[in-house]
Amino acid sequence: MGPEFAQFLSGMRKTMEQVVLPNLSDRFAQEQAGIVAATLGFLEQVHDKVFHYELLENDRYKLLLGQVLEVLGTDGLGDEVVVAMDAVRAHRAADPPGSEVHLRPYHDLRASNETMKEQLCELIRLQPRLPDRVRKAFDELLRPFFHDLQLRERSWVKPLGFDASGADLPEIDELLYSGGRLRLSDGS
């Protein structure tokens, strides 16, 4: 199938930059066309990594939520926490660790990820209801997860050009792949 996305995007960006922009006289239109050209440049750099990005997130959220369930245990938890944990377990039954989610449509993968994000956020919101010791252990799980998450996101949006520290960030490829393969937790 051709042309490849990269070629579509590159062609549109060149046309915007060299044909459309120089012939616009309205300042508002120039500004917006410039942003469209820059967006096309960004898409050129990331379009072929979107599915793997989501697949990695799927892997990491499943791993973390499994650890969170272990840390929270079963004793001394309020009703709201129990309900939130039950929701996590139900989703893990529907899309368990090691599932063949990579064979499903992108929408299903993204929906699974969004569900896990919402569930993690709800458990974070409920942290004040946890015993101190459990809350501390939960926080200890979050710190390395958050570090990796923000680094991945920041590297992803680096080509948009807003990050003054962009030059110091790893390329998104380095964070997604190792030895030419996606860095899934069971294989890395």
Place this chain on the structure above:
Amino acid sequence: MTGPGSIVPYTAVLGLRRQPTPDWIAQVRARFPVEPAIDEVFTRKLRKRVETPEHSMDSSGLPERLRAFLAAETGQPDLRVHDVQRLSGGASKEQFSFGLRWRPDGTGPAVTAPMMLRMDPSEAIVETHRRREWEVLRAMRGVVPVPRARWLDADGGALGRPALVADFLEGTVRPPGADQMSGVGMYFQPHLREALADQFVEILARIHAVDWSRCELPSFAVPEPGTTQAVDWALGLWERAWYEDTLDAHPIMARAALWLQENRPVVERPVVVHGDYRSGNFMYDEQLRINAIFDWELAYLGDHHDDLAWASLGLFAGPDEQGNRLASSLLTREEFLSRYERASGNPVDRDRLFYYQLFSYYKISVIAVATSLRVAHARRTHLDAMMNFASGIGYVGISELNRMLEQT
């Protein structure tokens, strides 16, 4: 339509955000404490979300609506509106310049005056209250340089959407060579910094010195001094904006919201907080005098540290010739704070400053990752491409949030 709005939502909550039900709206309103005026515009936004079609860029009917509105407001049926032009910039609101031929005192000879129309898009990246902006602009007139607010269409009954009309001022917002999005990492040459830095600080000190109890600010709720009420409302606003608008739950945002809730500082003496005080929101003339402070839509009565944190936020910092990052691209952060203390007499409490810095990163992340993407997703903005592009700021903001949370 085949855009993202037609795709099945990934989760039930995302479905409710897209098509809010009355029950869900009621739950949201009960969950987040905000000022009554803020509740009014946020609730209106959710109700309209079900009804409003995508935002139209067709402004061909605007000149006549504007003429009719101004004729009614002034009682001058023969006034003329001409050269209505869309302005660049203005991420949050649609802005137009136009010429107005009218008699300012009602009886004398007609003159032509340049004017500016500032109007809500179908859904804004920051849902704010035009009447509040109008009130604070009028309260600040004569205190600090602001455009003169002339007419208000608070509910959009005349112009289609809420709007205000103010005098159009000439000046420079983006210094020569600043290609970046306004206010983000702009560069001011040394002679500009030399001329503007002290003015920037002194104007902020004057804003915070205003005796708001003597001002006409009926749309502003007054927090109880010596309590957390001011920050309760401010935090409620931004948490609610995130909850209503985000397309993507984010655990760092959830953790930050929890920290902000659990560490709310008391506001001893509420001041008028500008809410978006930084480079990009002031303008200077050819004599290098700051002749206008813009974008008062986020003003509220709260802690002066909020403006200090926002104005000195690393995300807005621009470099000097050695690559040092400057507060609002004008002076070092320490200079900014010490000059502010001298100019205002208000102490800078480092713990409070830390709180509001973290809060500032939370706010910019809400704007760039949640509200901007929501209005682009729903096609209710005049800046579709830019709203998506600006998400790059938001993820840097979330990363900085996490860096600060790691210090707690």
